[in-house]
Amino acid sequence: MRRLRARLGLGLLVAAFTASVYWVFTRSEPVIRHREVTIYFAHWQIERGPPDGINAAIKRYEELNPRVHVVQLQIPGATIYPQWMRSNLAGDTGPDLMEWGAWLPGEKDIPARYFAPLTAELAKPNPYNRGTSQEKIPWQDTFHDKLLAPKRDSPDPGQIYAVNITEVTLRLFCNVELMKEVLGRVVVPRNFDDLRKILAAVKEFSRKTGRPISGLAGSRDTTRAVAEAVFVAPLIGVAQRLDDAGMLYLYNRQMLAAYLAGRWRYREPAVLAGLQLVREATNAMKPGFIQLRRDDAMIEFLRGQALFFFYGTWDATSLRRLAPFKIQPMKLMQAMPDDPEVGRFVVGQGGEGIGETSLSMYLNKASRHPAEALDFLKFLTSVPGNQLFTDASLWLPAVNGVVVPEEIRNFRDYQEGLSVGQAPYDALGTEVSTGWDRNFYHLTGDQGSAEQFAAAMDAAMPAAMRMDLNAEMRATLVLVKPQDPVIAGWAGLAGEKAKTRREEAEASQTMSEGLALQMQLQLAKTKPAP
Amino acid sequence: MRSVRPARIILSLLIWPLLAAGAGAPADLDPAWTALTNSRPQDVLRLLRRDASARAERLAWAAGRIGAQPASDASMREAEAVLAELAPGPDEIAAEAAYLRARIYQMHLSEPDFPKAAQQYAELAARRPQSHWAQLGLVKLGLLKLYLLPDSTDPAADRLAPAEALLPRISEPLLRRDLDLQIGQAGIVLHQPLARYLPHLIAAEQVGGITGTAGEDLIVQIGVLSERGGDWARAREYFERYLANYPTNVRAFTIRQKLEAVNRRLAQEGGA
Structure with missing residues (x-):
């Protein structure tokens, strides 16, 4: 009996061992990794397109670099990504490369705290551009816009922290069949007044036919995009008035300080005119749009219940793959000086810029493999790497010398014109x-008006603007303080490279310190009486 | 070989007093300095001792203490105590220690003491005027004078003047550039007359090497401000430079328009 038990026990042990061996070799991760280094690349661009593009680049990169494995982490944006990013960075478990955007609410301090500047590397040619038109050109200058957004959004005016993968703009995506049904032909609006007439025709068509069709697909997210696009025209003159520094561009900190100093208000005529345009555009959306999200607006458009869907070219691939009708991208033209409603406040043609690159990727300061991570970024933003991304994603390239596929070539047909600044007057800061x-309902619908909205904003904004300027100042100081030990570190090391890096760090720190002190002064000067 | 041996002995004898005085071999501290450059001050505190005999090691420890999180006034006092010991010496370590000590008072305490920081920068500059750290301290002193320290004689005084008075004492071109840039930008924020601050911006730009968006902004600024001041030739020079360097920027459209206007003015005045 005892021997039987022993045999049974041994048999069970052998069976368990065999099952474990089978499991280990067939189901789980390999026991021995084939590649020495794994780097993680995290982003929120989970639309159709970018994951395919990034995978295509990874596949080629891994062929060229057999010791490196790149893992793409697709984290849903909006609510999940910011929390995921901050908790991982704080816990020192962040991926090597991460996407970040200046508009993410409450995340302004992230680059200064957690990302490494790339300025020195950007001054050198990208080795993966060898044999291309971008060979020998400094990496920074190979980008279509020379990295406008990473420079503008840098917490430190002397440093660049990111490189961009793609280029985006905003477009009116038109349901061509529906437009022919409503207007009898395809009409491309040449200015805001043309759009106004088209939207009125859609309203009339819907009334006559009883079909629930809107001019613009509506949602909270897309409304912000529409508002920012149409709001701008009358604000150009205001921006010119406030441009003391002569930069032809206003940073958020300057707009915030100017508001606190009483130099502009939402209720002033030019800003009211801009709000009136926003009201006109949002009145072309279905009721209750403010409760809906981007995906709801997209579904409304794909069901043929809206003539236009206005959003970024980042949605173009999804729309093309999902829509059962032909889509034509058009520009949302701004109001001009001859506009019958607001023309007297418009000083000239507003511009879209000449293409702004986007999808900004940052190098985690705490990366275990910074050299490999940086190398992968160089490949992804080289002519061959970015070509792979573009072809597989059908998103515009960020890099010069990449051939733009025919399907997306007209996304680069930008409207040149005057610019306002870093952000329209709706998004100067989180508050x-x-x-x-919170106050948008004052602007829309039968009960709303530009005047009501402006009054509500001007009541709430002094406190909000103060908090946002204070946040800008604190974010800048976050960058200044840690530079003291960094400068000491470079000073301690020998060699020309260390000397150059020390000089750069000293210059950047002084610039950031100056900015923080400017903001501190502006906050102190405009402090309300207790 | 025989001739090498005495040379080695002599060299060792020469180096020995330095080692005894705690100068230390620079290579020994490279991991600590590198950790500081990688923003990992906590590693420095693990690698080094506060009471090390080498002065450079104590300096690196203090720098690590300043940067390590969580930062508190107590940790800053610890760092300051070490820096205070090092600061009276005759070498660059002493100058750097004095500079970092002033930085603690200016930036790192929960309640900064700006007058004390200013006094320490001034003392360092008086004691070691050509030291890099004294020169850098003068830039920081300039910032304090521009924005934070009350003018002792006249509350309505020109705030740029005290910072401008520091410029001749800064012999390092890059540091002088940095203070010029700060005076120029402060002049705008403080609503000074254009002629007071524009020369500082031009002086800073002419030194060059300003990276990031700051360099780009500065070229636009000098062009636009020169245009506002009626200096059409200078405006044209900077607008042309901007368009050559940043043809795809969102501001290029406006600058092209401005360049056309400036060229018309120059043609009218016969300056084209």
């Missing part, structure tokens, strides 16, 4: 943005 959303 201003929240206040805009």
Whole structure:
């Protein structure tokens, strides 16, 4: 009996061992990794397109670099990504490369705290561009816009922290069949007044036929995009008035300080004119749109219940793959000086810029493999790497020398014109943005008006603008303080490279310190009486 | 070989007093300095001792203490105590220690003491005027004078003047550039007359090497501000430079328009 038990036990042990061996070799991760280094690349671009594009680049990169494995982490944006990013960075478990955007609410301090500047590397040619038109050109200058957004959004005016993968703009995506049904032909609006007439025709068509069709697919997210596009025209003159520094461009900190100093208000005529345009555009959306999200607006458009869907070219691939009708991208033209409603406040043609690159990727300061991570970024933003991304994603390339596929070539047909600044007056900071959303109902619908909305904003904004300017100042100081030990570190090391890096760090720190002190002064000067 | 041996002995004898005085071999501290450059000050505190005999090691420890999180006034006092010991010496370590000590008072305490920081920068500059750290301290002193320290004689005084007075004492071109840039930008924020601050912006730009968006902004600024001041030739020079360097920027459209206007003015005045 005892021997039988022993045999049974041994048999069970052998069976368990065999099952474990089978499991280990067939189901789980390999016991021995084939590649020495794994780097993680995290982003929120889970639309159709970018994951395919990034995978295509990874596949080629891994062929060229057999010791490196690149893992793409697709984290849903909006609510999940910011929390995921901050908790991982704080816990020192963040991926090597991460997407970040200046508009993410409450995340302004992230680059200064957690990302490494790339300025020195960007001054050198990208080795993966060898044999291409971009060979020998400094990496920074190979980008279509020379990295406008990473420079503008840098917490430190002397440093660049990111490189961009793609280029985006906003477009009116038109349901061609529906437009022919409504207007009898395809009409491309040449200015805001043309759009106004088309939207009125859709309303009339819907009334006559009883079909629930809107001019613009509506949602909270797309409304912000529409508002920012149409709001701008009358604000150009205001921006010119406030441009003391002569930069032809206003940073958020300057707009916030100017508001606190009483130099502009939402209720002033030019800003009211801009709000009136926003009201006209949002009145072309279905009731209750403010409760809906981007995906709801897209579904409305794909069901043929809206003539236009206005959003970024980042949605173009999804729309093309999902829509059962032909789509034509058009520009949302701004109001001009001859506009019958607001023309007297418009000083000239507003511009879209000449293409702004986007999908900004940052190098985690705490990366275990910074050299490999940086190398992968160089490949992804080289002519061959970015070509793979573009072809597989059908998103525009960020890099010069990449051939743009025929399907997306007209996305680069930009409207040149005058510019306003870093952000329209709805998104100067987290608090201003929240206040805009909270009060937006005053602007829309039968009960709303530009005047009501402006009054509500001007009541709420002094406190909100102060909080946002204070946040900008604190984010800048976050960058200044840690530079003291960094400068000491470079000073301690020998060699020309260390000397150059010390000089750069000293210059950047002084610039950031100056900015923080400017903001501190502006906050102190405009402090309300207790 | 025989001739090498005495040379080695002599060299060792020469180096020995330095080692005894705690100068230390620079290579020994490279991991600590590198950790500081990688923003990992906590590693420095693990690698080094506060009471090390080498002065450079104590300096690196203090720098690590300043940067390590969580930062508190107590940790800053610890760092300051070490820096205070190092600061009276005759070498660059002493100058750097004095500079970092002033930085603690200016930036790192929960309640900064700006007058004390200013006094320490001034003392360092008086004691070691050509030291890099004294020169850098003068830039920081300039910032304090521009924005934070009250003018002792006249509350309505020109705030740029005290910072401008520091410029001749800064012999390092890059540091002088940085203070010029700060005076120029402060002049705008403080609503000074254009002629007071524009020369500082031009002086900073002419030194070059300003990276990031700051360099780009500065070229636009000098062009636009020169245009506002009626200096059409200078405006044209900077607008042309901007368009050559940043043809795809969102501002290029406006600058092309401005360049056309400036060229018309120059043609009218016969300056084209």
